[in-house]
Amino acid sequence: MDQLPESILKKLSDKVDHVEVYMEREESTDVDILNDKINHAKEENIIGLGIRVIKDQKQGFASTTNLNRIDETINQAINNIKINNRDENLGIIECTNNYPKVEGLYDKKLENIDLEEAIDYSKTLIELTQEKGCNPTAGGYGVGRSEVRIINSNGVDVSEETTSCGASISVNVEDNDVVSSAYYYDVSHNKNLDLEMVANKATQLALDSRNAKPTETRDTPVVLNHTAAVSLLNTFFSALNSENKQRGRSKFSNSLGEQVASENFTLIDDGTIPEALHSSLFDDEGTPTEKTILIQDGILENFIYDTYHARKDEDDVTTTANAARSGYSSVPSVGFTNLKLDFKESTPLEDIQRGVIVDSVMGAHTTNPITGDFSVEALNAFEIKDGSIDNPIKKAMISGNIFDIMKNAVAVEGETRQLGSCITPRILADNLRIIG
Template identity: 30%
Template sequence: DKNWHGFPTRGDIPEVKGTFSKDLTEVTLDEMAELMYVGMKIIEEHKDVFPVGGEISVYHVKRAIVNSNGVELGDNGTYAISYLEVVARREGYTTPVSFDIVHERTRLPDIEELARAVCKKALESLKPIKAESGVMPVVLSPLALEELMTYTFYESISAENIYRGRSYYVGKLGERICSEHISIIDDGLIDRGFFTAPFDDEGVSHKKTVIVEKGILKSYISDSYYGNLIGGGSTGNALRTRSYRALPTIHPTNIILKIPSADLDDIINDIKQGLLVEHIEGAHSSNPERGEFSIVAAPAWAIYNGKIRAVRGAMLSGNFYELMNKIELMSKNIKQVNHLIAGYIMFNDVHVIA
């Protein structure tokens, strides 16, 4: 391959915090089963709520990267993930699945808090009214936004897709791509981040990469191969998602959104008519090059003068890259869902189809 410049060379390896716990490496299957039992008992306390699925997983990951250019690195990391899925059923009506997930690095997830949260969402989804069509403010949960960004934004900031001309952002470095009060950072070093590590799967140091600064596109994310092809080198974003038999590919680490924030209750209280969306379906059918999407919003709640009411039959359609210009506020209750670290995000003027 004439475009291959060889393996990366060794650089300074940063120190990271909150990525390993000896206690997590000693967690037993019995302890994990007991935790899930506690979660199921909490669900049973809600007579109209029924479990659909759930999982607790604990990982101790040891990585070793060695190449002929002097890279010889090792890393220990621990991970704990738990999710629960429930539905509520009353008077012949069954709600959409209420789902939530918790990612941790140094401790077991709080299964009691998780179970109560999904039960609350499920019960609030009972007695839905038909959704109304229109253009209105929409508040997306971090879970819903991560799903949508995975199939649009994350694809478009990849150096491989830039090089191949398959990105909406080809040739747009230095241009405004969203509101000036928005910044987006890929931070592979943040304390306790789920994708935090000293180096990526090519042995390149993780770093903090500003992708968007005050609305201006500043950088793409890259591995060493495509980083050299488009210029600028690797940003430390080569991740191996399977075994060592697979080549590393370009992925974000921890994506942090910097947006003006307010309490979620205050955001909702200021909306005269809108939609609150906890989960979406169909994001995988989005077009990453053009940004077009058409997704089902379920569970979702109509917002009328600051009050919420469960709705059925709501869909959202539009263009994600245009939607980024309509971001207004983010809630203060921030969590990490997979790659994304964010709160609930309010978008103005979103097309809702009933």
């Protein structure tokens, strides 16, 4: 990027104690599908800049996309100091050169995909769906290129370029007097998306879900497919966030060093995994990314921290390189990179004699964040009989406790997927309540 961040540091050097400039350039091409047509297509090129300043342990922040109004943004950041309280935990990181090398985050093949080509890919998704006898209802295709630079008054000056590519499709198919529906998507840093696979996954699930039958209310093993598992696990993960710990909103607040999950289970936050969606050279403060073991063989080892919450913590801890932003318009907070779920034990689906398999759930946001109790609607659910997936289930609820699930969970053999931050296999949960 250009020399603008340096000029901002220079202008602020004698006005505040600390300065941090976060500059982001986003180029994107996106196409939206509605029913069987291209609904909307756009290309965007946005440059945004966020200025964070600290003076007398008070913080100010301002952002802009208008690079002709930099002086106004600087003044706004300084003025915002006045409305904030003094906080001894505020600070910016010191300069370091120990940055990891992370492969697979940039693909030059994505640089030259224009709107016409993205539209063609989206039309291909529509055609592939229709060839399978299903109707597309929503979806799209998009590519992006991002460049981030972080520079601060402690000598940090880091930058990184990444690319992204994503495709999704929602479908339905006639099912007697109703419709059966399904959804699938894939995202990558590389131009390696298999559009046929995306369409096949969605259409096959919709077709298999036809002629659903009611199920009995009972306690039974439940296989959580990737989407369902991630939806429910978000509550479990939130208990590992240091901000929630410090606010008393984490079930694990006083559990460091204790057994919180199955001895079969290890959970690692790792921002250095090649090609993973949330890998990077540095976090959103400029700290070199790293690998942090959160749970080892079921024992709680760590929480995730940014610089602020590490300084605030009652324990002697440092940042785990988990500062995250929603973009140039926000200050750092705590967030995961790639959460990798490892299980020592796994079971073949064929070994499950009786149970239910669920593709996704509705209502996971209502899970109690402290207790972990949930009651959700099962979507695209099927009976398991004698190790085989049997008839689809018509309207069922699942209830249980996510913390209890993880005390006994094992992996189900098969594909591992990354959805958001979470890299997970399918998970077998013991004896959840199915309400037919």
